[in-house]
Structures are given as C-alpha cells and as structure tokens.
Amino acid sequence: MTFHSPTRWADALAVRAEHPQAVPIAGGTDAMVELNSGRRRPDRLLDLSRIAEVSGWDTDGGTVRAGAGITHTAIVAQLAESAPALAQAASTVGSPQIRNRATLGGNIATASPAGDTLPTLLACGAAVELHSVGGARTVALADFVTGPKRTQLAPDELIAAVLFPAATGPQHFSKVGVRAAMIIAVCSFAVALFPDRRSVGTGIGAAAPTPRAAVEAQDFAAEVLPWDSLGHLDPAVAGYFGDLVAKAADPIDDVRGTAQYRRHALAVIARRALIWAWDDLRGAVPCG
Amino acid sequence: MTSGSMGSSPRRPDGWAKVTGTFAFSSDLSMPGMLWGATVRSPHPRARIVGIDVSGALALEGVRAALTHLDVPGAPCYGLELRDQPVLAATEVRYEGEPVAVVAADDPDLARRAAEAVLVTYAPLTPIVDAEAAARGEGEAVHAGRPNLLRHVPVRRGDPNVEAPVVVTGEYEVGMQDQAFLGPESGVAYPADDGGVDLHVATQWLHVDRDQIASCLGLEPERVRLTLAGVGGAFGGREDISMQIHACLLALRTGRPVKMVYRREESFRGHVHRHPARLWYEHGATRDGRLVYVRARIVLDGGAYASSSMAVAANAATLGVGPYRVPNVRMDSYVVYTNNPPCGAMRGFGAVQACFGYESQMDRLAHACGLDPVELRRRNAMTTGDLMPTGQVVEGPAPVAELLRMVAERPAAPRTTAFGASGGHTTRGEGVVRGVGYGVGIKNVCFSEGFDDFSTARVRLELRDGRPVVTVHTAAAEVGQGLVTVQGQIARSELGVPDVVVAPADTAVGSAGSSSASRQTYVTGGAVQAACQAVRRQVEATTGEPYDPTALPRLLARTGAVEETVRWHHRPTKGLDPQTGQGDAHVQFAFAAHRATVEVDVELGTVRVVEIVTAQDVGRAVHPQAILGQIHGGTVQGLGLALMEEIQVTDGGIRNPSFTDYLIPTIMDVPQMRVELLELADPHSPYGLRGVGEPPAISSAPAVVAAVRAATGVELSRVPIRPHDVVWGAGR
Secondary structure (H helix, E strand, O other), rough: OOOEEOOOOOOOOHHHHOOOEEEOOOOOOOHHHHHHHHHOOOOOEEEEEHHHHOOOOEOOOOOEEEOOOOEHHHHHHOOOOOOHHHHHHHOOOOOHHHHHHHHHHHHHHHHOOOHHHHHHHHHOEEEEEEEEOOOEEEEHHHEEEEEEEEEEOEEEEEEEEEEEOOOOOOOOEEEEEOOOOOOOOEEEEEEEEEOOOOOEEEEEEOOOOOOOOOOHHHHHHHHHHOOOOOOHHHHHHHHHHHHHHHHHOOOOOOEEEEEEHHHHHHHHHHHHHHHHHHHHHHHOOOEE | OOOOOOOOOOOOOOOHHHHOOOOHHHHHHOOOOOEEEEEEOOOOOEEEEEEEHHHHHOOOOOOOOOOOEOOOOOOOEEEOOOOOOEEOOOOEEEOOEEEEEEEEEOOOHHHHHHHHHHHEEEOOOOOOOHHHHHHOOOOOOOOOOOOOEEEEEEEEEOOOOOOEEEEEEEEEEEEEOOOOOOOEEEEEEOOOOOOOOOEEEEEOOOHHHHHHHHHHOOOOHEEEEEEEEOOOOOOOOOOOOHHHHHHHHHHHHHOOOOEEEEOOOHHHOOOEEEOOOEEEEEEEOOOOOOOOOEEEEEEEEEEEEEHHHHHHHHHHHHHHOOOOOOOOOEEEEEEEEOOOOEEEOOOOOOOHHHHHHHHHHHHHHHHHHOOOOOHHHHHEEEEOOOOOOOOOOOOOOOHHHHHHHHHHHOOOOOOOOOOOOOOOOOOOOOOOOEEEEEEEEEEEEEOOOOOEEEEEEEEEEEEEEEEEEEEEEEEOOOOOOHHHHHHHHHHHHOOOOOOEEEEEOOOOOOOOOOOOOOOHHHHHHHHHHHHHHHHHHHEEEEHOOOOOOOHHHHHHHHHHEEEEEEEEEEEOOOOOOOOOOOOOOOEEEEEEEEEEEEEEEEEOOOOEEEEEEEEEEEOOOOOOOHHHHHHHHHHHHHHHHOOOOEEEEEEEEEEOOOOOOOOOOOOHHOOOEEEEEEOOOOOOHHHOOOOOOOOOHHHHHHHHHHHHHHHHHHOOOOOOHHHHHHHHHHHH
C-alpha cells in the first residue's frame, strides 16, 4: 500500500488528481473501520491529517468557514457560539478519543444518513467548498449528499471547507439513542432560529436515506412564530411542528429501531427543540 | 500478619500494565517465522455442503495450508458435554459462521484473502429456529438421528394440584446477551520436536481445552501443552473451543508457528452466547403474600451445538423459583437444538434468565396482595435450613431478608437527573419520571450435579539468596478477576512469607478446573491453602520443629526446597432425579440484592439509571477491592441486559455483530453504585468464603426493569427493554 502524506493542500490536490482511487483519510474514524474489517483494501491512502491549511476556521462575522480538517473536539470548544447546534452534535459523537481525531470533512464525506453533524449544517443552510487542481466550486450540502453514503464529490475533488451563516439566534440538536454515549443516532433533529430574517432551519438525521430538512415544518414555524411579540409559544404549534417534522421523514426498520418509533421520536424531539429554541430567544431579549 | 495477606487489597500484578497499555494479551503474541491462520465460515445458518475446493487458496503465493474436515486426524467432533461440534463441518453446516475450512499464510491479510478464495458450494436448507416448537418435539432434527430436545429438567415438590387464593401469571422473554469481552479469540500454536504441539491461548480452562484438542488431533494429552496467554475478558465465552484446534492443526501441518486472531465480527460468531429464553410462570399465594406454589416452564434456545446447555437448563430449573420458600413446585426447564447461534456459558448461567421471570412475578404478586415489593419478598425469603425445590437443605448462611433490608434502608437516590449529564440533549426534564425497583437472586457456586470438581496446586518453599520464597503453580485461568493476586494472598497468609511468586498457568501442573461458576477462589483457593498446609507439615516433619516463618532461613537450610502438590475437591454433589428433579445437586448458594433507581423519558421510552444499591454476602472478603470490582462489573452487565445488550437474530442470522450495534453500557451509562458486603462464613468452604463473581449479574437486570415499571406503569415482560416497548407497551 502506498501512503501519501502531504503537508500542503496543493500537494494533496495534486495527489488526488493523479490517483483518484486513493482513499482520503483524515481522522480515520470511518476509513480505518473499513480497512480493519477488510471491507476495503485500497492500494493507496491519501492522508489529509497533516495539512494545517484546512484544520482551522474563520469568519467575517456573517459567514463561518470551517476547514474540513477541524476536529469534533475543536468544534465543541471553538464553535459553540457561532454554531451551537453543530457544537452540540459534535459533542455527541463517539468518545473523547474519537472526537479528538474525527473531522467535520470526514463526517460529511462519509455522508451517513446518521452523520451527526449533517442535520445541524442543513438547519443552517450550509454549503460545501470543493477543491480540485482545476479550481473550486461550492455546493449546497442538501445537494451534495445524494444518497446513503453517496455524494457529488468528483474523483479529483476534496472537501476543503464548510460554509454556513453564523448563528443569529438559538439552535438545538437532539439525538435519540438507548445508550448515553458512543451511539449511532436512532434518529436526530436540529433546529436553528434566525430572528434577523425570521426564518427557521431544520435537519433530520437517521430517518431518511440522507439527512434532510423538514421544509414544510420550518416554513410553518417561520410563518406562525410570534416574532414581533416574542410571546409564548402555543404548545399546539410546537406539537404540529413536531408532526410535520415526523411527516418529512422517511425512516426504515433496522437493528437500531423501527420506522414507527423513529417517526414518533422525531415528533417528540422536534417539538421539544422548537420550544427550547423559542424560550431561549425570548429569554435572550432584555425585559421592558 | 504478613503484608498482602487475606483481607487486604494488594495491587494486582497486571494492573499497571493494563492501565498503561503494555500488557500482552493473547492477540499480541508473536514468534519468529510465524504464519497467520484464518477461518472459512458458513454464510448460511443451515445448508448441505456440496463441495469444498481449496485450490484457489493454495494457488495464492504465500499460502501455506488450506485444511478441511478431511485433514482432522483424530476425532471429528468436540464439545464440553456432548461431542457434537465438528472441528470443521463435513456434510452440513448448522449455524451462520460455522467453520468449514482453515488456512495459513504469511501475513494476516493474505490469510483472509485465502479464506475468501476457498470455494464452498452449499445447498441452503430452511433453518430450524423455533425453540418452542423444538421443545414440543416438532419439526425437523437439527442433528440427524437426535431429538432437538437436548434436555428436560423437571422439578417436582409437594402437591402438584394445590390451589391458592391469589394467583398471578406471566410470560417473559430474555434476549440473547453476549459476553462482549474486548480481547478477541486468539493464540499461537507451534509444533514441538516430539510430534506434539504447544499452544498459548486465552481460555478459561486449560485442561479441558487440552483434552478436546488432543482428541481431535489424535495425540496423547501429554503431547499437547497449553500455556495461558493474556486473557481480555471471558464471562463464560471462552469455556468452549474456538480457534484452539484450528491453530494446532495448521501448526502441525505447516511445521511452523501459527497465530490466529478473530476479527470483531468473527468473534461475535465465534463464541457461544447467553441462552435466549421464554418463561411462563404461575405463582399462587395466600392473601397475605405467602407463596403456596410456583408452576413454571422455561424454554432455552441452545442453538446449533450442545456446549454447556444441559447444565444451564439444570440451573434454570433448580434455581428457578428464586431465593424463596416454596412448598409446592412444578418446574419444567427445556433446552433445545436450533439453527440459531450456539449458546452456552455466560456469567449467571441459567440463573439470570430465571431471575428475570421470578422477580417479575414477585412484583406482580406484591401488587396483587397490596404489599410493598420488599415486604412481599421478606415474607418469603429463604433462610438457613430451608429446602430448595430439589429437596436440598440450604446449609450455609442464606441472609436473603437481611440483604433486602440493607438495600431498602439506604437513603433514597440523589435528586440529580441522570439525563442532564450526558446523552443526546433529548430532554430538559420533559417526560421524565422516576422509579425504584428491587431484585434479589440466587446462584450456585462451583460445578453441580455430581461433577468431579477439583483443583490442583503446587506450592514450593525454598531459600533464594537466604530469603524464603514461595512459588505457587496452578493451571487456574486469570481472566481478569484477580485470581493471581488471591493465590498470592492465600500463600502469604498460610506460610507467613512475603515473597510469593505465582507461576504462569499451564498444563505442566494438574487441572484447576474452569474459571467459571464463581468457583476459582473457592476451589483453587482451597487447593493453594491445602498445598501450603502440606508444605508446613513437611517442614515440621523433616525438622521436628514447629513451623515458624521467622525461623525459615534456618529450617529451610536443613530441609532444602519443600514442594507439595495437592488435588483439592469440594464437597461432592449428587445428580438430580430425572423424574422429580430431587437431589443435593449444588455445593454452595450465593445471594445478592439490588435496588435500582431509574429515570424514564416516557415520551421517548429512553431510560437512564440514576443509582444502584447492592448488597451481597461474600462469606469472607479475601480481596475487598477485587470484590468491589466484581460487584460493579456484574451489576453493570445486568444493567446492560435490562436496557441494551442483545444479539439480534433473524432466521438464524446475527444482525448486529459489532460494537457499533451490540451495545454495552459505557461509563456514561453507569450510575452511582453503593455496595454493601456481608461476611457470613460458610462452614464448609475455605476461609468461609463464598463465590462472588456471578450474583451481581443476576438480580440487577430485574431491579432495573422493576424500576422502569414503577416509573411508567407499563408491563415490561422482555429484556432488553426497547424504547418502543416503553412507549407503546411490551406488545404482549
């Protein structure tokens, strides 16, 4: 096996162009499982973990650009303000050891229906920045993931960064599992309020072939939330929101749960998450 | 008293290495010129083998051997109780993952590819997977010419037709739990000059492995030598043969050392599991909650091969009414063959399944009688002198009521929510209700039903550089429980010598029996004690002076090295009458009680355990810290059975053979645990001690389930509890 370990991004793109069959590996928390199990026997690996250029993040105040190589631990520590739901999701991934290694780019590239960061990024309307030796393009995350573990990534491309608007309001992420840690989601949900533009973003995880937004639910919430008065959220509104989220899902029965339970649980966590987000927003506004 | 004696908690010799990651487990072994073995396994739970073609594997550069059933020189089958399991399947496969061929190659990846290159042609058959039908004698035979009913254990006591004013019935189900040890099956075999073979392996019983290996290799047992390698957990899952015979076959064929290490998915298919069970109970009682009768039927699914199923069925039968006084019992326990994954020993061994049944029933009965669950149990708790349903008198201490009182009287669990600290941010208190539940259990210690259960210890006392040194040599498997430390403590206490070396466990000394049935401190501890006493007597006889540790330099200068080897038996037991199940089948009984406090999110059906309080009688706390570890670990294993641990099987196939989806509790799932010990000496056991390892794993699951029921009011008749069971009821 040939192991490429560039330290510069341009070199990594060059290797990628020359050897499109080389398997990119960053934290290795997905790729090594495939290798160890024998499910994959690649001739080449392209190690991205030594490239400092893509491991940080920055912001112009409005948009956050998170490098693909940022670890889940760094997300929890550094992005809790600009991306609270993403930071919550990152904190539920694996164990401390896994969070120290696993990267945001890896979670996106794997494109698992249960990828924990994906619903939060969908809720923010995130886009992925893809690089190749030929140039760069930016694709909405919702379009980038095309199926279970399938993406639009071209054979000569690498994920360079993720772009999303910095939070302007509360966000929440919830993940259902029978174990308190080290658990793949039975289902998950993210909600993001953007009071500046009076919009609501959502993301559903592990309850459809890909993570997806609950469009009808988020439009409904944006429409009926009392943005002007910041009044109390009618529980029936939150309940209906939850039902719309459940309706947007397309779950299956598998070893982790039944489709019926997933829909039910999604309605519960979506309702709760909207209430929390709205209560946070009301609490954040100074009285009188 | 010599430092590091009985009752203190000296450091275990492997502790530092394990914590820092330098301990050599069996999977870390290496030898010069070593080949790697791999196993070809059936993808079908039941199929006829039409043909096996190994030529594709042998054609690969670097592949040194590819063996089938035709290459097994001795007995074609092995087994703990029945020799029904082929070393390599010949004409038929009976479970998914059954070994069909083995290969050896220069590196592990090549070995795997060679295994994939072996072409096995199968004619799949419809798998036989219904254990209840098998118990009724229905359906095709899993093993041609043998009934699917492996064993029926009836227990009859008192009046079979007695009636009672209060009757509760229940039907319960226990899923297939796995031992989930972290160290996969592994070892290295290498050929010896005498035509025999040496094997370093992680196992629970070196000698029973050796005898099965020798028989299948067609060798005298003396030419098969085993040494215990570092064991990464066992819990019963290493009592059966896995890669032992295969590695030896490959080593003898190639003339080179051969290492085998199972991958995780392979491990899930490469060892036995806890028997899944269906249990039907009827309890009759007086209006004030005193048991009049118990009628029960238990069906255990043994899977494709017998393993230790017959003994598991006997445990379920004889311990199946729990630690209670029951004058009239009609119990029928069945274990059957199916094409499901083979099941065998796992911590608790038949007592776990039964305990979930009878403790669920005791809660129902308490409700029916309008009694507190602790009070109902107290009124029926057995005590010394009571009779088991088998007619056996409970001779030693049986502090069942006392253990219940100890857990019940502890202050209530702290109010801190268990959902807050961890998990998926699913609740801020919405939907969360709290409940408390109790469980108490009974377990036999040591092997039962007349089994010749003994251990052998060799103890040598000599001067080294003028200082007395003791060497203890046994074949007892240290599987993580701390037995090496205990052997040293006993030798220090008996001989008053601080310097004790515990030699590596191997077959150069006589059998120690199995590291199972909570028996090693009892039996190998008893053997070490007896051998030390024999050494003392020999020093006294040779010198004519009383044994005095402070005078050993002088005494041993006269005697030279003193060595004694003792084979030590516990009190004999008897078989069960095949019609009535009567008989003094067990050596010792052990008891523990649990109180669990849980929080349930009733909307999501998720559960977090807030606190578990447990009390256990250990007879004599030889190593208090190790006992605490056993009780913590066993309790958490029971928590796992209650809430998450299940091998999911459909049509004979395992759906979750990985730690991604076979869930065991993480440290974030482990609640506050408070442990209370009783030390009531058993007059028959060495030092009065009582086996410790299994009781904590028996009553914790029922206690957790009882707490969830108390919180939700939902009848939960199945473990593990699934969230949808809580949301919509258990489906029964």
